[in-house]
Amino acid sequence: MSALADAIREARPRNDLGGSSPFAGLRRRHARTVDVVAQSVAATAPAGVLLIHPAAAYARSGSFAFVDIAITITLVVGVALVIGTFARRIASTGSLYTFAARGLGTHAGLVAGIALSLGYLAIAMNTLSSGSTRLAQLLVGGAEPPSWLVIALIVGFGGVIAFVVARGLRMSTRMLLVLESVAVIAVLALSIAALNLTEWDLGLLVPDPSDFSLEAIITGVAFALIGFVGFESGAALGPETRRPFAAVPRAILVSVGATGLIMLVGTAAQLSIVAERPGAASLSSVTGLTWLIDVIVAISFLACALAMTNAATRLAFAMSREGLLPMALGRVSRRGVPAAGGVLLATLVTAVPVLILALGGSRQDMRIVTSPASILGFVLAYALVCAAAPVFLARIGELTIRVAVLCMLPLAGLLVVLGFYLAATLRDNPTGLLWAIGLLAALVAAGSVRLARHPAVAARIGVHDWPIDTDCLDGPARG
DSSP states (O other), rough: OOOHHHHHHHHHHOOSSSSSHHHHHHHSSOOOOOHHHHHHHHHOOOHHHHTTHHHHHHHHHHHHHHHHHHHHHHHHHHHHHHHHHHHHOOOTTHHHHHHHOOOOOOOOHHHHHHHHHHHHHHHHHHHHHHHHHHHHHHHHTTSSSOOHHHHHHHHHHHHHHHHHHOOOOHHHHHHHHHHHHHHHHHHHHHHHHHHHTTTTTTGGGGGEEEEEEHHHHHHHHHHTTTTTTTTTGGGGGGGGGGGHHHHHHHHHHHHHHHHHHHHHHHHHHHEEEHHHTOOOSSHHHHOEEEEHHHHHHHHHHHHHHHHHHHHHHHHHHHHHHHHHSOOOGGOOOOSSSHHHHHHHHHHHHHHHHHHHHHOOOOOOHHHHHHHHHHOOOOHHHHHHHHHHHHHHHHHTOOOOHHHHEEEEEHOOOOHHHHHHHHHHHHOOOOHHHHHHHHHHHHHHHHHHHHHOOOOOHHTTTTTOOOOGGGGGGGGSSOO
Protein backbone atom coordinates (compact mmCIF):
# COMPACT_ATOMS: atom_id res chain seq x y z
CA MET A 1 0.00 0.00 0.00
CA SER A 2 1.32 3.48 -0.85
CA ALA A 3 2.26 5.96 1.83
CA LEU A 4 -0.67 8.17 0.79
CA ALA A 5 -3.18 5.32 0.99
CA ASP A 6 -1.70 4.23 4.32
CA ALA A 7 -2.00 7.76 5.71
CA ILE A 8 -5.60 8.01 4.55
CA ARG A 9 -6.49 4.61 6.06
CA GLU A 10 -4.93 5.36 9.40
CA ALA A 11 -5.98 9.04 9.34
CA ARG A 12 -2.72 10.16 10.88
CA PRO A 13 -2.88 13.91 11.51
CA ARG A 14 0.06 16.12 10.51
CA ASN A 15 1.27 18.30 13.32
CA ASP A 16 4.63 19.28 11.87
CA LEU A 17 3.61 21.66 9.07
CA GLY A 18 3.71 24.91 10.99
CA GLY A 19 1.42 27.90 10.89
CA SER A 20 3.01 30.00 8.13
CA SER A 21 5.01 29.78 4.92
CA PRO A 22 7.80 32.10 3.71
CA PHE A 23 5.09 33.95 1.78
CA ALA A 24 2.98 34.68 4.86
CA GLY A 25 0.38 37.36 4.22
CA LEU A 26 0.07 36.61 0.52
CA ARG A 27 -3.42 35.46 -0.36
CA ARG A 28 -2.80 31.81 -1.13
CA ARG A 29 -4.76 29.17 -3.02
CA HIS A 30 -7.50 31.37 -4.49
CA ALA A 31 -6.62 31.74 -8.18
CA ARG A 32 -7.72 29.19 -10.77
CA THR A 33 -6.05 27.65 -13.81
CA VAL A 34 -7.75 30.21 -16.06
CA ASP A 35 -5.98 33.00 -14.15
CA VAL A 36 -2.58 31.40 -14.76
CA VAL A 37 -3.41 30.95 -18.46
CA ALA A 38 -4.56 34.58 -18.73
CA GLN A 39 -1.32 35.80 -17.13
CA SER A 40 0.89 33.69 -19.40
CA VAL A 41 -0.97 34.41 -22.64
CA ALA A 42 -1.25 38.15 -22.02
CA ALA A 43 2.48 38.34 -21.25
CA THR A 44 3.24 37.00 -24.74
CA ALA A 45 0.88 39.57 -26.34
CA PRO A 46 0.03 37.20 -29.22
CA ALA A 47 -2.41 39.55 -30.95
CA GLY A 48 -0.05 42.52 -30.99
CA VAL A 49 2.99 40.47 -31.92
CA LEU A 50 1.08 38.68 -34.67
CA LEU A 51 0.21 41.93 -36.43
CA ILE A 52 3.81 43.15 -36.42
CA HIS A 53 6.29 40.28 -36.44
CA PRO A 54 5.43 38.11 -39.48
CA ALA A 55 6.25 40.85 -41.98
CA ALA A 56 9.54 41.56 -40.23
CA ALA A 57 10.28 37.82 -40.07
CA TYR A 58 9.72 37.54 -43.84
CA ALA A 59 12.09 40.45 -44.40
CA ARG A 60 14.76 38.56 -42.41
CA SER A 61 14.29 34.98 -43.59
CA GLY A 62 12.19 35.13 -46.75
CA SER A 63 10.18 31.97 -47.37
CA PHE A 64 11.84 30.40 -44.29
CA ALA A 65 9.77 32.72 -42.03
CA PHE A 66 7.21 29.97 -41.40
CA VAL A 67 10.05 27.56 -40.60
CA ASP A 68 11.37 30.11 -38.10
CA ILE A 69 8.02 30.13 -36.32
CA ALA A 70 7.81 26.32 -36.30
CA ILE A 71 11.35 25.99 -34.89
CA THR A 72 10.61 28.62 -32.26
CA ILE A 73 7.43 26.85 -31.16
CA THR A 74 9.33 23.56 -30.83
CA LEU A 75 12.02 25.28 -28.77
CA VAL A 76 9.50 27.01 -26.51
CA VAL A 77 7.54 23.79 -25.95
CA GLY A 78 10.79 22.15 -24.84
CA VAL A 79 11.49 24.97 -22.40
CA ALA A 80 7.89 24.79 -21.13
CA LEU A 81 8.26 21.06 -20.43
CA VAL A 82 11.47 21.71 -18.49
CA ILE A 83 9.77 24.45 -16.46
CA GLY A 84 6.97 21.98 -15.78
CA THR A 85 9.42 19.60 -14.09
CA PHE A 86 10.04 22.31 -11.49
CA ALA A 87 6.47 23.64 -11.34
CA ARG A 88 5.18 20.17 -10.42
CA ARG A 89 7.44 20.17 -7.38
CA ILE A 90 8.00 23.80 -6.33
CA ALA A 91 5.58 26.73 -6.00
CA SER A 92 7.18 30.15 -5.69
CA THR A 93 6.48 33.70 -6.81
CA GLY A 94 10.14 33.73 -7.90
CA SER A 95 9.37 31.20 -10.71
CA LEU A 96 12.50 30.68 -12.85
CA TYR A 97 14.69 32.52 -10.35
CA THR A 98 13.76 30.08 -7.62
CA PHE A 99 14.03 27.09 -9.97
CA ALA A 100 17.56 28.04 -11.09
CA ALA A 101 18.66 28.64 -7.50
CA ARG A 102 17.32 25.25 -6.41
CA GLY A 103 19.22 23.50 -9.18
CA LEU A 104 22.45 25.43 -9.70
CA GLY A 105 22.84 27.30 -6.44
CA THR A 106 22.73 30.83 -5.12
CA HIS A 107 24.79 32.72 -7.70
CA ALA A 108 23.23 31.05 -10.73
CA GLY A 109 19.84 31.83 -9.24
CA LEU A 110 20.87 35.44 -8.76
CA VAL A 111 21.86 35.73 -12.43
CA ALA A 112 18.60 34.12 -13.54
CA GLY A 113 16.54 36.38 -11.30
CA ILE A 114 18.18 39.59 -12.44
CA ALA A 115 18.05 38.52 -16.10
CA LEU A 116 14.35 37.70 -15.75
CA SER A 117 13.69 41.00 -13.99
CA LEU A 118 15.34 42.91 -16.83
CA GLY A 119 13.27 40.98 -19.33
CA TYR A 120 9.98 41.70 -17.56
CA LEU A 121 10.65 45.39 -17.01
CA ALA A 122 12.13 46.01 -20.47
CA ILE A 123 9.14 44.50 -22.25
CA ALA A 124 6.70 46.27 -19.92
CA MET A 125 8.32 49.60 -20.86
CA ASN A 126 8.33 48.75 -24.57
CA THR A 127 4.71 47.65 -24.70
CA LEU A 128 3.39 50.46 -22.52
CA SER A 129 5.15 53.01 -24.73
CA SER A 130 4.17 51.31 -27.99
CA GLY A 131 0.51 50.84 -27.04
CA SER A 132 0.21 54.45 -25.89
CA THR A 133 1.89 55.73 -29.07
CA ARG A 134 -0.50 53.82 -31.32
CA LEU A 135 -3.53 55.16 -29.50
CA ALA A 136 -2.08 58.67 -29.69
CA GLN A 137 -1.68 58.27 -33.46
CA LEU A 138 -5.33 57.29 -33.73
CA LEU A 139 -6.37 60.35 -31.74
CA VAL A 140 -4.49 62.71 -34.09
CA GLY A 141 -5.60 60.95 -37.25
CA GLY A 142 -2.49 58.93 -38.06
CA ALA A 143 -0.03 61.83 -37.93
CA GLU A 144 3.01 61.88 -35.67
CA PRO A 145 1.50 62.54 -32.24
CA PRO A 146 2.92 65.28 -30.02
CA SER A 147 5.11 64.09 -27.18
CA TRP A 148 2.84 65.59 -24.53
CA LEU A 149 -0.06 63.43 -25.72
CA VAL A 150 1.99 60.24 -25.67
CA ILE A 151 3.34 61.13 -22.23
CA ALA A 152 -0.19 61.77 -20.94
CA LEU A 153 -1.36 58.38 -22.22
CA ILE A 154 1.67 56.57 -20.79
CA VAL A 155 1.08 58.17 -17.39
CA GLY A 156 -2.64 57.38 -17.54
CA PHE A 157 -2.19 53.73 -18.51
CA GLY A 158 0.71 53.38 -16.07
CA GLY A 159 -1.63 54.56 -13.33
CA VAL A 160 -4.22 51.98 -14.38
CA ILE A 161 -1.58 49.24 -14.26
CA ALA A 162 -0.49 50.29 -10.78
CA PHE A 163 -4.11 50.34 -9.56
CA VAL A 164 -4.99 46.94 -11.04
CA VAL A 165 -1.84 45.22 -9.76
CA ALA A 166 -2.41 46.67 -6.29
CA ARG A 167 -6.07 45.59 -6.20
CA GLY A 168 -5.35 41.90 -6.49
CA LEU A 169 -4.39 38.95 -8.64
CA ARG A 170 -7.81 37.88 -9.87
CA MET A 171 -8.78 41.40 -10.91
CA SER A 172 -5.63 41.73 -13.00
CA THR A 173 -5.83 38.27 -14.57
CA ARG A 174 -9.53 38.55 -15.42
CA MET A 175 -8.90 41.92 -17.04
CA LEU A 176 -6.01 40.38 -18.97
CA LEU A 177 -8.26 37.52 -20.06
CA VAL A 178 -10.91 39.86 -21.42
CA LEU A 179 -8.51 42.24 -23.16
CA GLU A 180 -6.37 39.59 -24.80
CA SER A 181 -9.35 37.42 -25.76
CA VAL A 182 -10.97 40.32 -27.60
CA ALA A 183 -7.69 41.15 -29.32
CA VAL A 184 -6.97 37.52 -30.31
CA ILE A 185 -10.48 36.90 -31.67
CA ALA A 186 -10.27 40.08 -33.73
CA VAL A 187 -6.83 39.31 -35.14
CA LEU A 188 -7.75 35.73 -36.00
CA ALA A 189 -10.84 37.02 -37.83
CA LEU A 190 -8.64 39.46 -39.76
CA SER A 191 -6.19 36.67 -40.61
CA ILE A 192 -8.96 34.42 -41.93
CA ALA A 193 -10.37 37.35 -43.92
CA ALA A 194 -6.94 38.01 -45.42
CA LEU A 195 -6.55 34.33 -46.35
CA ASN A 196 -9.94 34.44 -48.06
CA LEU A 197 -9.04 37.60 -49.95
CA THR A 198 -5.81 35.99 -51.19
CA GLU A 199 -7.64 32.73 -52.00
CA TRP A 200 -5.56 30.84 -49.46
CA ASP A 201 -2.35 31.12 -51.44
CA LEU A 202 0.05 29.27 -49.11
CA GLY A 203 2.87 28.74 -51.56
CA LEU A 204 5.36 30.68 -49.45
CA LEU A 205 4.87 28.25 -46.57
CA VAL A 206 7.09 25.90 -48.57
CA PRO A 207 10.65 27.24 -48.20
CA ASP A 208 12.54 28.29 -51.30
CA PRO A 209 16.08 26.82 -51.13
CA SER A 210 17.47 30.03 -52.63
CA ASP A 211 16.39 31.88 -49.46
CA PHE A 212 18.37 29.57 -47.18
CA SER A 213 20.79 31.22 -44.79
CA LEU A 214 21.67 29.59 -41.48
CA GLU A 215 22.43 32.93 -39.86
CA ALA A 216 19.15 34.43 -41.11
CA ILE A 217 17.14 31.45 -39.87
CA ILE A 218 18.68 31.39 -36.40
CA THR A 219 18.44 35.17 -36.11
CA GLY A 220 14.82 34.81 -37.25
CA VAL A 221 14.21 32.28 -34.48
CA ALA A 222 15.66 34.72 -31.96
CA PHE A 223 13.37 37.41 -33.35
CA ALA A 224 10.35 35.08 -33.30
CA LEU A 225 11.16 34.18 -29.70
CA ILE A 226 10.12 37.73 -28.77
CA GLY A 227 6.57 36.61 -29.52
CA PHE A 228 6.73 33.92 -26.81
CA VAL A 229 8.78 35.38 -23.97
CA GLY A 230 6.71 35.77 -20.84
CA PHE A 231 4.85 32.49 -21.29
CA GLU A 232 6.53 31.24 -18.09
CA SER A 233 5.18 34.15 -16.02
CA GLY A 234 2.20 32.10 -14.87
CA ALA A 235 4.60 30.08 -12.71
CA ALA A 236 4.95 33.16 -10.49
CA LEU A 237 1.33 32.69 -9.45
CA GLY A 238 1.96 29.23 -7.98
CA PRO A 239 1.50 30.07 -4.28
CA GLU A 240 -1.70 31.97 -5.07
CA THR A 241 -3.16 29.17 -7.21
CA ARG A 242 -5.37 26.27 -6.21
CA ARG A 243 -3.60 22.95 -6.81
CA PRO A 244 -0.48 24.73 -8.14
CA PHE A 245 1.49 21.56 -8.92
CA ALA A 246 -1.20 20.57 -11.41
CA ALA A 247 -2.55 23.93 -12.55
CA VAL A 248 0.69 25.78 -13.30
CA PRO A 249 2.40 23.22 -15.60
CA ARG A 250 -0.89 22.67 -17.45
CA ALA A 251 -1.53 26.39 -17.84
CA ILE A 252 1.98 27.07 -19.16
CA LEU A 253 1.62 24.40 -21.86
CA VAL A 254 -1.85 25.68 -22.78
CA SER A 255 -0.52 29.23 -23.14
CA VAL A 256 2.37 28.06 -25.32
CA GLY A 257 0.01 26.00 -27.48
CA ALA A 258 -2.48 28.85 -27.86
CA THR A 259 0.20 31.40 -28.68
CA GLY A 260 1.85 29.01 -31.13
CA LEU A 261 -1.43 28.34 -32.94
CA ILE A 262 -2.15 32.07 -33.22
CA MET A 263 1.33 32.74 -34.57
CA LEU A 264 1.07 29.94 -37.15
CA VAL A 265 -2.28 31.19 -38.46
CA GLY A 266 -1.11 34.79 -38.55
CA THR A 267 2.16 33.98 -40.26
CA ALA A 268 0.34 31.90 -42.86
CA ALA A 269 -1.98 34.86 -43.53
CA GLN A 270 0.97 37.24 -43.81
CA LEU A 271 2.83 35.00 -46.24
CA SER A 272 -0.31 34.52 -48.32
CA ILE A 273 -0.54 38.30 -48.63
CA VAL A 274 3.07 38.52 -49.79
CA ALA A 275 2.57 35.68 -52.30
CA GLU A 276 -0.64 37.10 -53.74
CA ARG A 277 0.19 40.80 -53.57
CA PRO A 278 3.95 41.39 -53.39
CA GLY A 279 3.44 45.09 -52.79
CA ALA A 280 1.28 44.46 -49.74
CA ALA A 281 3.19 44.26 -46.48
CA SER A 282 0.55 43.76 -43.82
CA LEU A 283 -2.99 42.76 -42.96
CA SER A 284 -4.00 46.42 -42.94
CA SER A 285 -2.96 46.87 -46.56
CA VAL A 286 -5.27 44.05 -47.62
CA THR A 287 -8.23 44.55 -45.30
CA GLY A 288 -8.10 48.36 -45.22
CA LEU A 289 -8.82 48.29 -41.48
CA THR A 290 -5.70 50.09 -40.34
CA TRP A 291 -7.48 51.81 -37.45
CA LEU A 292 -8.85 48.52 -36.11
CA ILE A 293 -5.46 46.85 -36.33
CA ASP A 294 -3.87 49.74 -34.42
CA VAL A 295 -6.52 49.40 -31.70
CA ILE A 296 -5.91 45.63 -31.45
CA VAL A 297 -2.14 46.08 -31.21
CA ALA A 298 -2.54 48.80 -28.59
CA ILE A 299 -4.90 46.68 -26.45
CA SER A 300 -2.64 43.64 -26.70
CA PHE A 301 0.49 45.61 -25.83
CA LEU A 302 -1.13 47.37 -22.87
CA ALA A 303 -2.35 44.01 -21.56
CA CYS A 304 1.21 42.74 -21.97
CA ALA A 305 2.57 45.69 -19.96
CA LEU A 306 0.15 44.81 -17.15
CA ALA A 307 1.08 41.12 -17.25
CA MET A 308 4.82 41.82 -17.22
CA THR A 309 4.47 44.25 -14.32
CA ASN A 310 2.40 41.64 -12.47
CA ALA A 311 5.12 39.02 -12.97
CA ALA A 312 7.90 41.43 -11.99
CA THR A 313 5.99 42.29 -8.80
CA ARG A 314 5.83 38.62 -7.79
CA LEU A 315 9.51 38.10 -8.55
CA ALA A 316 10.47 41.15 -6.48
CA PHE A 317 8.23 39.84 -3.67
CA ALA A 318 10.22 36.59 -3.50
CA MET A 319 13.57 38.41 -3.56
CA SER A 320 12.38 40.77 -0.83
CA ARG A 321 11.23 37.92 1.42
CA GLU A 322 14.71 36.43 1.05
CA GLY A 323 16.33 39.74 2.05
CA LEU A 324 17.88 40.41 -1.35
CA LEU A 325 15.67 43.43 -2.09
CA PRO A 326 14.21 46.10 0.22
CA MET A 327 11.47 45.00 2.62
CA ALA A 328 8.90 47.30 1.01
CA LEU A 329 8.71 45.02 -2.02
CA GLY A 330 7.77 42.08 0.20
CA ARG A 331 4.96 43.73 2.14
CA VAL A 332 1.37 42.79 1.45
CA SER A 333 -1.82 44.81 1.76
CA ARG A 334 -4.95 43.79 3.63
CA ARG A 335 -6.06 42.07 0.42
CA GLY A 336 -3.03 39.78 0.58
CA VAL A 337 -1.38 41.51 -2.41
CA PRO A 338 2.18 42.90 -2.72
CA ALA A 339 0.58 46.23 -3.52
CA ALA A 340 3.48 48.51 -2.57
CA GLY A 341 5.87 46.57 -4.77
CA GLY A 342 3.40 46.62 -7.65
CA VAL A 343 2.96 50.38 -7.42
CA LEU A 344 6.73 50.97 -7.22
CA LEU A 345 7.46 48.80 -10.26
CA ALA A 346 4.56 50.26 -12.25
CA THR A 347 5.97 53.70 -11.45
CA LEU A 348 9.38 52.62 -12.75
CA VAL A 349 7.87 51.15 -15.93
CA THR A 350 6.02 54.42 -16.49
CA ALA A 351 8.80 56.82 -15.50
CA VAL A 352 11.50 55.58 -17.89
CA PRO A 353 9.64 56.16 -21.20
CA VAL A 354 8.14 59.39 -19.85
CA LEU A 355 11.58 60.72 -18.90
CA ILE A 356 13.05 59.81 -22.29
CA LEU A 357 10.24 61.56 -24.16
CA ALA A 358 10.34 64.58 -21.84
CA LEU A 359 14.06 64.99 -22.57
CA GLY A 360 13.44 65.05 -26.31
CA GLY A 361 14.12 61.39 -27.05
CA SER A 362 11.91 58.88 -28.83
CA ARG A 363 10.54 55.41 -28.25
CA GLN A 364 13.25 54.06 -30.53
CA ASP A 365 15.93 55.58 -28.30
CA MET A 366 14.59 53.48 -25.43
CA ARG A 367 14.25 50.35 -27.55
CA ILE A 368 17.94 50.51 -28.48
CA VAL A 369 18.61 49.26 -24.94
CA THR A 370 15.38 47.57 -23.87
CA SER A 371 15.10 45.27 -26.90
CA PRO A 372 18.48 43.54 -26.42
CA ALA A 373 17.96 43.62 -22.65
CA SER A 374 14.69 41.70 -22.97
CA ILE A 375 16.02 39.00 -25.30
CA LEU A 376 19.27 38.63 -23.35
CA GLY A 377 17.37 38.45 -20.06
CA PHE A 378 14.76 35.90 -21.07
CA VAL A 379 17.01 33.58 -23.09
CA LEU A 380 19.63 33.57 -20.33
CA ALA A 381 16.99 32.78 -17.69
CA TYR A 382 15.50 29.99 -19.82
CA ALA A 383 18.94 28.49 -20.45
CA LEU A 384 19.83 28.52 -16.75
CA VAL A 385 16.58 26.75 -15.85
CA CYS A 386 17.21 24.09 -18.51
CA ALA A 387 20.69 23.55 -17.05
CA ALA A 388 19.34 23.50 -13.49
CA ALA A 389 16.59 20.92 -14.01
CA PRO A 390 18.74 17.77 -14.37
CA VAL A 391 20.93 18.81 -11.44
CA PHE A 392 17.86 19.38 -9.28
CA LEU A 393 16.24 16.10 -10.30
CA ALA A 394 19.47 14.17 -9.70
CA ARG A 395 19.67 15.67 -6.22
CA ILE A 396 16.20 14.42 -5.31
CA GLY A 397 16.73 11.05 -7.00
CA GLU A 398 14.29 11.53 -9.90
CA LEU A 399 16.59 12.07 -12.89
CA THR A 400 16.09 9.79 -15.89
CA ILE A 401 17.80 9.67 -19.27
CA ARG A 402 14.60 10.82 -20.97
CA VAL A 403 14.34 13.89 -18.74
CA ALA A 404 18.05 14.67 -19.15
CA VAL A 405 17.65 14.67 -22.94
CA LEU A 406 14.50 16.76 -22.63
CA CYS A 407 16.51 19.38 -20.71
CA MET A 408 19.63 19.34 -22.87
CA LEU A 409 17.92 19.76 -26.25
CA PRO A 410 16.26 23.13 -25.51
CA LEU A 411 19.40 24.22 -23.64
CA ALA A 412 21.51 23.59 -26.74
CA GLY A 413 18.97 25.41 -28.91
CA LEU A 414 18.85 28.40 -26.57
CA LEU A 415 22.64 28.70 -26.47
CA VAL A 416 22.84 28.62 -30.27
CA VAL A 417 20.11 31.24 -30.58
CA LEU A 418 21.73 33.43 -27.94
CA GLY A 419 25.14 33.21 -29.61
CA PHE A 420 23.81 34.17 -33.04
CA TYR A 421 21.65 36.91 -31.57
CA LEU A 422 24.54 38.45 -29.65
CA ALA A 423 26.75 38.36 -32.74
CA ALA A 424 24.07 39.95 -34.93
CA THR A 425 23.21 42.59 -32.31
CA LEU A 426 26.86 43.41 -31.70
CA ARG A 427 27.09 44.16 -35.41
CA ASP A 428 23.82 46.06 -35.78
CA ASN A 429 23.28 47.62 -32.35
CA PRO A 430 26.53 47.46 -30.37
CA THR A 431 25.68 50.41 -28.12
CA GLY A 432 22.37 48.95 -26.97
CA LEU A 433 23.83 45.49 -26.42
CA LEU A 434 26.74 46.82 -24.39
CA TRP A 435 24.37 48.88 -22.25
CA ALA A 436 22.18 45.81 -21.66
CA ILE A 437 25.15 43.59 -20.76
CA GLY A 438 26.61 46.32 -18.57
CA LEU A 439 23.34 46.78 -16.69
CA LEU A 440 22.99 43.05 -16.15
CA ALA A 441 26.60 42.75 -14.97
CA ALA A 442 26.26 45.74 -12.60
CA LEU A 443 23.13 44.37 -10.97
CA VAL A 444 24.63 40.88 -10.62
CA ALA A 445 27.76 42.40 -9.06
CA ALA A 446 25.65 44.42 -6.59
CA GLY A 447 23.66 41.31 -5.67
CA SER A 448 26.83 39.27 -5.24
CA VAL A 449 28.28 41.87 -2.88
CA ARG A 450 25.13 41.76 -0.76
CA LEU A 451 25.22 37.96 -0.62
CA ALA A 452 28.88 38.02 0.38
CA ARG A 453 28.23 40.52 3.17
CA HIS A 454 25.08 38.80 4.44
CA PRO A 455 25.46 34.99 4.58
CA ALA A 456 21.99 34.69 6.10
CA VAL A 457 20.51 36.20 2.93
CA ALA A 458 22.51 33.81 0.76
CA ALA A 459 21.16 30.89 2.78
CA ARG A 460 17.59 31.96 2.06
CA ILE A 461 17.97 32.25 -1.72
CA GLY A 462 15.56 29.90 -3.46
CA VAL A 463 12.75 30.17 -0.90
CA HIS A 464 9.49 28.57 -1.98
CA ASP A 465 6.01 27.98 -0.65
CA TRP A 466 5.20 24.93 1.43
CA PRO A 467 2.02 23.48 3.01
CA ILE A 468 0.90 24.85 6.34
CA ASP A 469 -1.48 23.35 8.87
CA THR A 470 -4.50 25.30 7.56
CA ASP A 471 -4.01 23.57 4.20
CA CYS A 472 -4.97 20.26 5.80
CA LEU A 473 -8.50 18.99 5.29
CA ASP A 474 -9.22 19.09 9.01
CA GLY A 475 -7.34 22.33 9.64
CA PRO A 476 -4.57 22.79 12.21
CA ALA A 477 -3.70 19.81 14.35
CA ARG A 478 -5.12 20.02 17.86
CA GLY A 479 -2.99 19.20 20.81
